[in-house]
Amino acid sequence: MATVAYEHVSKRFGETVALVDFSLEIADGEFITVLGPSGCGKSTLLRLTAGLERLSAGTICVGGGRIDDLSPSERNVAMVFQNYALYPHMTVRRNIEFPLRMRRLARGERRRQAEQAAALLELSDYLERRPAELSGGQRQRVALARALVRQPALFLMDEPLSNLDARLRAGVRQYIRDVQRRLHVTTLYVTHDQTEAMTLGDRIVVMQRGRIQQVDAPVAIYERPANTFVAGFIGSPPMNLLPSVYSDGVLDIGGQRLPAPPGLRDRLTRQTRELTIGIRPEAFVPTLPDMTRALIAVPHAATMEITGAETLVRGHVGPCEVTMRLGGVRREIPDRLATSLDQAHVFGDTGERLTP
Ligand SMILES: Nc1ncnc2c1ncn2[C@@H]1O[C@H](COP(=O)(O)OP(=O)(O)OP(=O)(O)O)[C@@H](O)[C@H]1O
Ligand SMILES: [Mg+2]
Structure with missing residues (x-):
């Protein structure tokens, strides 16, 4: 010992x-x-x-x-x-x-x-x-x-x-x-x-x-x-990593412009920065109570994989493909799935974590 x-x-x-x-x-x-x-x-x-x-x-x-x-x-x-x-x-x-x-x-x-x-x-x-x-x-x-x-x-x-x-x-x-x-x-x-x-x-x-x-x-x-x-x-399927540009308090993720989470603004010294937004597949849900900070994935031409315990849906945020995970067996692909930016992991231009 x-x-x-x-x-x-x-x-x-x-x-x-x-x-x-x-x-x-x-x-x-x-x-x-x-x-x-x-x-x-x-x-x-x-x-x-x-x-x-x-x-x-x-x-x-x-x-x-x-x-x-x-x-x-x-x-x-x-x-x-x-x-x-x-x-x-x-x-x-x-x-x-x-x-x-x-x-x-x-x-x-x-x-x-x-x-x-x-x-x-x-x-x-x-x-x-x-x-x-x-x-x-x-x-x-x-x-x-x-x-x-x-x-x-x-x-x-x-x-x-x-x-x-x-x-x-x-x-x-x-x-x-x-x-x-x-x-x-x-x-x-x-x-x-x-x-x-x-x-x-x-x-x-x-x-x-x-x-x-x-x-x-x-x-x-x-x-x-x-x-x-x-x-x-770590994570299977892995976290979605979406390229994004931050400028003046706004994040552009695949063409969607969303207000950056408050904690993040204080950490960014430069006005404009390239970031990576990380979202776990299970962070997506059909609707959110507050849609003002929501990132929406529209599963157009979406594919589904049903394993029994879960259903994986692939859709897009702008040009980026995202994988979303819903519990249980779903027979239909939801019209859209959303996630709150507050749940996102934000990484800087060298890949380092910025969110606390
Ligand atoms: N005896 C050796 N001579 C030369 N290069 C070596 C030798 N042993 C390991 N390496 C190199 O060192 C690096 C690390 O090898 P290592 O065996 O530690 O990897 P690993 O993480 O165990 O990989 P794996 O998951 O494939 O087992 C590799 O690039 C490997 O080619
Ligand atoms: Mg080894």
Whole structure:
């Protein structure tokens, strides 16, 4: 159990910069999910932490002590990979016992600890099977059990569920969360699945091109994305991002001219600015009590997608396509859908959030 502190960590592979000035403090027992598109540096972050790669700059401390110059085996960190990496010729029992064997623990003690971890992960009935005789979810649990018996200060998980089907994923996800809570082991969990990031993490680190974009609680990331990248990355379907021009207290959004929300005017120093207006699909409703600050989307040539729980309608605000989400099954496309500008997220010309 431990705190983790990254200070100005960077990693280069020749010309490629995989991680840039990464700084983050993680509390003891915290569950951090690391989210971002392919190639943004997620695995690099874990590999640096586990000692599988060397830092180009910066420091990593676990429990207050520097670990970045220690060998992997000295770090007391357990990593679970996407492909589980179980030993195919060993039984589940021997797979789980393996790290204890490496540590030369006595046989009885190995047995006891492996059986305890297996029980925790509901694997007691499978101890004498080999990995090939298990389902994907069970194999994943064996990999977790093997990591658990090491009693690491830190758990590192790199997309551990990506090989599982949707139903299993949901089950094992819940499992990982429960086990992590019970054992209170500080955890870094890499994913590019935003549902996983949102449901598992105490905090989410959103990354792009090796840089942190935002670190916050899941709900805060959803409600107050720090920039247009995070706004467009979190949420499914994603937030609508509409180009807009601000001038003299008025916003022009796709040809609609609306008074800018009061808080926004004070924040804009220049008279005229290009902005991006972000609106979540679920912010649209058939009518609003106060239409003076309303942005109307007319779904001309609109398409509908009905998933059962919701109906997605695509329409336009001027030339911009917008996606709107209505709850439940709708059989007809509404004539028009509106949203209040007070609900909009406003971003500046470099993509930074301007609304409080
Ligand atoms: N050993 C290496 N040599 C050279 N470049 C590397 C090496 N490892 C990673 N990179 C590069 O560093 C960047 C970050 O890679 P990383 O594996 O951390 O991405 P990722 O976020 O885990 O992506 P994914 O979601 O696809 O797994 C990428 O541009 C990648 O090509
Ligand atoms: Mg990766």
